[in-house]
Amino acid sequence: MAKDGTNRGGARPGTGPKKKALIDKINEGKLEGAMILPEPAEFEGVDVPPVKDYLKATQKNGKNLCAEEVFITTYKWLRARGCEKLVNTQLIEQYAMSVSRWIQCEEAISEFGFLAKHPTTGNAIASPYVAMSRDYMKQVNATWFSIFQIVKENCSIEYDGATPHDDVMERLLRSRKGV
Numbered sequence: 001m002a003k004d005g006t007n008r009g010g011a012r013p014g015t016g017p018k019k020k021a022l023i024d025k026i027n028e029g030k031l032e033g034a035m036i037l038p039e040p041a042e043f044e045g046v047d048v049p050p051v052k053d054y055l056k057a058t059q060k061n062g063k064n065l066c067a068e069e070v071f072i073t074t075y076k077w078l079r080a081r082g083c084e085k086l087v088n089t090q091l092i093e094q095y096a097m098s099v100s101r102w103i104q105c106e107e108a109i110s111e112f113g114f115l116a117k118h119p120t121t122g123n124a125i126a127s128p129y130v131a132m133s134r135d136y137m138k139q140v141n142a143t144w145f146s147i148f149q150i151v152k153e154n155c156s157i158e159y160d161g162a163t164p165h166d167d168v169m170e171r172l173l174r175s176r177k178g179v
Contacts, residue, residue: 074092
């Protein structure tokens with residue numbers, strides 16, 4: 001509401017009644033408004049679509065990017081829930097790349113520390129990797145919430161349990177060990 005009493009701009013996105021998950025509607029027997037799609041035909045094929053080259057690229061520091069592993073894990077998790085066709089592959093790629101870039105920033109913070117030297121004055125300043133890490137983590141969370149919302153609204157089986165997003169910190173710790 002503006003100061004002059006008018007309601008400009010309309011409702012904010014994400015406000016209003018929360019949508020129930022499809023599995024909750026099925027369990028309660030309340031399927032009004034829920035669209036149940038027919039079971040798709042069984043196809044023989046590969047488990048995961050081919051991973052793009054930029055997700056497998058060797059980085060400037062010589063280390064491999066872990067985006068391929070994140071992409072495969074996330075896609076298999078979606079496939080196990082029958083939602084791999086509902087989530088755009090580009091969204092999964094964006095999630096995988098954001099996770100791998102976040103891990104790179106965290107590794108740089110571990111290697112170089114929280115402080116950096118100002119290029120002109122030589123004074124101590126906050127490391128730019130800290131801000132980049134925070135930005136990538138925001139992007140990771142936003143992308144994951146988009147993926148998870150699609151699964152929540154369309155999955156007709158239980159979607160609880162370990163998710164690829166839960167393994168992000170474990171992946172970071174494994175990358176530091178070099179395993």
